[in-house]
Amino acid sequence: MNYLEILRELYGVEKVNFELKKMGKDRLYAFLKCDKKDELGIKEYHQGVYFGKLEKDGIRLSIEGCYLLRDEIKKNLIEVSYEDAIKWLKGEDLDIPYKGYVVLKWRNYFLGCGKGDGKKIRNYVPKERRII
Amino acid sequence: MIKEQFREINRKFVEKYEKIDDSKEFYEFMAKPIRQSFRVNTLKIDVKSVVERLSEEFELERVPWCKEGFFVYGEGITKTPEFALGLIFMQEASSMIPPVVMDLKENLFVLDMAAAPGAKTTQISQYMNNTGCVIANDVKYSRLNILISNVQKYGCINVVVTEKDGRYFGRFRDTFDRVLLDAPCSNVGMIRKNYKYLKLWRQMEVEALSRLQKSLILAAYKALKPKGVLVYSTCTLDPEENEEVIDYLLYNTDAKLEKIKLPVKSTEPILEFNGKRYSEEVKKCLRIHPQDNDTEGFFVAKVVKP
Numbered sequence: 463m464n465y466l467e468i469l470r471e472l473y474g475v476e477k478v479n480f481e482l483k484k485m486g487k488d489r490l491y492a493f494l495k496c497d498k499k500d501e502l503g504i505k506e507y508h509q510g511v512y513f514g515k516l517e518k519d520g521i522r523l524s525i526e527g528c529y530l531l532r533d534e535i536k537k538n539l540i541e542v543s544y545e546d547a548i549k550w551l552k553g554e555d556l557d558i559p560y561k562g563y564v565v566l567k568w569r570n571y572f573l574g575c576g577k578g579d580g581k582k583i584r585n586y587v588p589k590e591r592r593i594i
Numbered sequence: 595m596i597k598e599q600f601r602e603i604n605r606k607f608v609e610k611y612e613k614i615d616d617s618k619e620f621y622e623f624m625a626k627p628i629r630q631s632f633r634v635n636t637l638k639i640d641v642k643s644v645v646e647r648l649s650e651e652f653e654l655e656r657v658p659w660c661k662e663g664f665f666v667y668g669e670g671i672t673k674t675p676e677f678a679l680g681l682i683f684m685q686e687a688s689s690m691i692p693p694v695v696m697d698l699k700e701n702l703f704v705l706d707m708a709a710a711p712g713a714k715t716t717q718i719s720q721y722m723n724n725t726g727c728v729i730a731n732d733v734k735y736s737r738l739n740i741l742i743s744n745v746q747k748y749g750c751i752n753v754v755v756t757e758k759d760g761r762y763f764g765r766f767r768d769t770f771d772r773v774l775l776d777a778p779c780s781n782v783g784m785i786r787k788n789y790k791y792l793k794l795w796r797q798m799e800v801e802a803l804s805r806l807q808k809s810l811i812l813a814a815y816k817a818l819k820p821k822g823v824l825v826y827s828t829c830t831l832d833p834e835e836n837e838e839v840i841d842y843l844l845y846n847t848d849a850k851l852e853k854i855k856l857p858v859k860s861t862e863p864i865l866e867f868n869g870k871r872y873s874e875e876v877k878k879c880l881r882i883h884p885q886d887n888d889t890e891g892f893f894v895a896k897v898v899k900p
Contacts, residue, residue: 480751494724494725496727496729496754498727499754502769504766507738507756507757508742508754509753511749511750525679526747529637529638530749530751548675569643571679572679573679591678591747592678
């Protein structure tokens with residue numbers, strides 16, 4: 463699957479400076495190739511940063527996925543108020559009429575990616591990353 | 595008197611530390627709660643943006659020896675957007691020193707031999723601007739999850755996590771540009787965080803750790819490229835785990851020590867302990883007692899390979 467094509471269509475991303483691999487059913491991980499490690503035959507326990515979920519209709523970026531693409535995202539990026547940023551980080555949906563995948567930003571803080579149904583943006587901030 | 599309270603908890607500890615630092619200040623600071631500090635994750639954000647925003651809610655004070663490090667006064671720093679988003683890493687200020695002195699730059703091949711929980715790993719990754727490759731190793735399976743979780747949260751795509759006994763890497767002769775050995779230790783520096791480390795301290799354990807540290811540092815040095823930098827650190831103050839380990843490396847290899855020049859107050863390294871005389875070279879190491887900078891006790895040595 464051409465992940466860059468999906469990223470281009472959804473977020474206007476023209477290039478990525480890392481590799482992407484699918485692990486499990488639908489989780490995408492970002493990593494840099496480490497040729498020296500491979501030459502030495504060092505077996506890794508884990509490599510890669512969770513980048514986003516591969517959905518039927520696109521890629522829903524993780525918070526880190528948004529940061530890795532921060533200079534490249536040109537589409538479906540909205541700036542929210544401080545109040546909405548806090549609501550979002552508490553795990554609440556936002557009453558913003560938006561349809562489709564969207565990256566949220568407050569100042570130069572990327573808050574992650576949600577999905578709008580035309581009335582509100584559904585929250586996907588993982589529980590362990592929420593503020594109480 | 596605090597020393598007497600310490601004696602009640604662990605008499606042998608106090609008997610030994612009377613020979614290391616018997617000052618009133620030492621015990622005062624050993625008993626004083628540690629100041630909170632964090633490092634800004636420049637892989638995600640610039641220092642200025644975070645400092646400006648957090649200064650609206652907290653009093654911040656720059657850590658003199660780390661330009662991304664700040665002491666923070668006030669409650670609730672871990673309930674902020676900055677913490678949730680992985681823009682700051684809660685890290686004890688003295689533990690920011692090892693990556694600072696590793697002379698890191700882009701595209702290096704780096705080994706972090708005892709990496710969990712990953713504070714220094716993520717700091718190394720950020721100083722390499724998420725390029726090159728960092729092998730973040732830990733022998734303890736139970737500690738790998740927290741290491742992976744931090745590598746994830748701080749967005750370090752140049753990190754590969756391995757689960758090996760650190761000595762395994764000795765087979766890769768002259769391979770790594772930089773090696774960090776933040777060695778498993780008796781954690782005396784962490785008594786300020788938790789008195790359990792005072793209760794747990796045993797001289798027998800110190801001696802066992804010293805033997806392990808010597809074998810780990812030899813492997814680390816073997817794995818280091820010529821002209822490369824090896825940084826050895828511990829968060830303890832027992833000479834057997836610090837100066838003695840460095841003395842052992844100097845005696846058994848062609849390793850050279852480099853003086854660490856940072857704006858940090860320190861205590862003179864120990865040149866003789868319990869009848870053992872160490873090389874004068876160990877004067878170049880950094881021995882930090884808790885009262886020096888109001889931090890954890892810490893030890894750092896910077897080694898170069900000719």
